Amino acid sequence: MYQIKTYNAIAQAGLDQFTPAYTLNQTDDADAYLIRSVNLHDQPLPKSLKVIARAGAGVNNVPIERATVNGTAVFNTPGSNANAVKELVIALLVISSRNLLAAASYSAKHTEADVSQRTEHDKTKFNGTELAGKTLAVIGLGHVGSLVANAALNLGMTVIGYDPYLSADAAWNISKQVQRAATLTAAVKNADYVTVHVPKNDDTVDLIGSAEIAAMPAGTTLFNYSRIGIVNNAAAVDALNQGQLRHYYTDFGEPQIANREDVTVTPHIGGSTIEAEVNGATQAARTIMTYLETGNVKAAINLPDLTVPFNAAYRFTVIHDNVPNMVSQITQKIAAANLNIATMANAAKQGTAYTIIDVDDLDHQSSQQLIKTLTAIPAVARVRLLTHK
Numbered sequence: 477m478y479q480i481k482t483y484n485a486i487a488q489a490g491l492d493q494f495t496p497a498y499t500l501n502q503t504d505d506a507d508a509y510l511i512r513s514v515n516l517h518d519q520p521l522p523k524s525l526k527v528i529a530r531a532g533a534g535v536n537n538v539p540i541e542r543a544t545v546n547g548t549a550v551f552n553t554p555g556s557n558a559n560a561v562k563e564l565v566i567a568l569l570v571i572s573s574r575n576l577l578a579a580a581s582y583s584a585k586h587t588e589a590d591v592s593q594r595t596e597h598d599k600t601k602f603n604g605t606e607l608a609g610k611t612l613a614v615i616g617l618g619h620v621g622s623l624v625a626n627a628a629l630n631l632g633m634t635v636i637g638y639d640p641y642l643s644a645d646a647a648w649n650i651s652k653q654v655q656r657a658a659t660l661t662a663a664v665k666n667a668d669y670v671t672v673h674v675p676k677n678d679d680t681v682d683l684i685g686s687a688e689i690a691a692m693p694a695g696t697t698l699f700n701y702s703r704i705g706i707v708n709n710a711a712a713v714d715a716l717n718q719g720q721l722r723h724y725y726t727d728f729g730e731p732q733i734a735n736r737e738d739v740t741v742t743p744h745i746g747g748s749t750i751e752a753e754v755n756g757a758t759q760a761a762r763t764i765m766t767y768l769e770t771g772n773v774k775a776a777i778n779l780p781d782l783t784v785p786f787n788a789a790y791r792f793t794v795i796h797d798n799v800p801n802m803v804s805q806i807t808q809k810i811a812a813a814n815l816n817i818a819t820m821a822n823a824a825k826q827g828t829a830y831t832i833i834d835v836d837d838l839d840h841q842s843s844q845q846l847i848k849t850l851t852a853i854p855a856v857a858r859v860r861l862l863t864h865k
């Protein structure tokens with residue numbers, strides 16, 4: 477029986493994926509965490525914890541290095557909420573260009589008798605502009621950015637994209653009409669609107685600061701639906717005060733941007749649709765079950781891809797440092813236990829490696845001893861023994 481601990485509101489459809497081999501409870505000794513935005517940085521990770529699945533995109537709330545040292549695989553659910561963010565950003569582009577927030581609250585400010593006489597007169601106060609023909613710079617063209625870029629093209633906008641790390645898979649999703657910029661400042665220099673869709677990491681903190689905002693035309697509208705800190709809010713406030721930015725829309729509040737007419741803060745709702753929450757929770761639950769039951773890894777944050785059909789009776793999985801002589805040490809211990817290896821595979825990603833070894837014959841006593849012996853190899857973070865179902 478596997479123990480699953482959940483954090484945040486996880487869609488029931490996702491929880492329903494778990495078979496009777498799984499128990500959902502708030503135990504301190506969980507095998508898996510299924511989470512959304514909970515901050516795990518301040519929490520110890522129990523040794524029992526084999527996998528963390530983040531239903532959603534951002535994993536900056538997960539202590540990745542600590543998880544790796546603990547032998548805990550970390551996954552997210554790429555793309556599960558990308559359409560939700562795309563629709564929100566497109567809605568905000570329309571809201572911004574047509575002054576819709578102010579116009580839509582117009583009637584609330586006038587009495588019923590008054591309003592019919594005044595609407596024709598007052599409509600000139602809400603004159604807008606059209607998106608067609610305007611230029612949108614999209615910074616980061618992954619799951620969200622590519623959808624935003626393509627949708628903006630369909631609205632008749634000129635779209636300039638900047639993503640120096642674009643994967644080949646992501647590139648297939650982007651329309652050829654999206655113009656590629658070589659630098660961030662080149663991307664934004666003619667933009668009416670700039671939207672940022674990058675992960676938060678050491679390289680992207682303050683990605684949009686004073687220099688980048690100064691490179692935009694005066695009166696640009698800026699969107700941050702990625703993470704707090706990717707746009708430097710102090711720089712944004714200065715630029716708003718000087719008219720360099722027309723308006724700033726973000727999903728992440730902070731005191732310095734509160735109570736301003738030229739800042740719209742939505743309460744982190746980018747991925748908050750029923751569909752996105754179901755997608756994310758379902759994908760996360762399935763990822764947990766695949767990893768716990770087969771040890772196979774696809775698109776983990778901290779482990780290499782490694783998928784081996786599980787045909788043998790037993791499987792050892794070993795998470796270890798990516799250093800010389802590990803595979804030979806592991807196989808020597810297995811040979812010393814007088815076991816015949818049916819299949820073996822190994823892969824590495826940066827400093828971490830992962831080894832799968834399948835064997836057909838194993839008795840309980842020698843298996844427990846072998847787990848201890850393998851775990852005692854320096855640089856091994858975790859050994860698991862799986863039984864074929």
Ligand SMILES: NC(=O)c1ccc[n+]([C@@H]2O[C@H](COP(=O)([O-])OP(=O)(O)OC[C@H]3O[C@@H](n4cnc5c(N)ncnc54)[C@H](O)[C@@H]3O)[C@@H](O)[C@H]2O)c1
Pocket residue numbers: 533534535554555557558561615616617618619620621638639640641642643646673674675676679680683701702703727744745746747748
């Ligand atoms: N507001 C929300 O509720 C919400 C919902 C979903 C995603 N997000 C956030 O949006 C961001 C994008 O999510 P995604 O699913 O598209 O991620 P993704 O990993 O699919 O795409 C991110 C893209 O950014 C690119 N990138 C990385 N560093 C860059 C840099 N310095 N300059 C330009 N491009 C860079 C990558 O190459 C990648 O193509 C993440 O920060 C995620 O946490 C927020």
Ligand SMILES: O=C(O)[C@H](O)COP(=O)(O)O
Pocket residue numbers: 512513531532533534535557744746747748
């Ligand atoms: O990274 C994400 O997927 C979004 O920020 C959504 O976060 P949430 O699951 O807490 O709504």
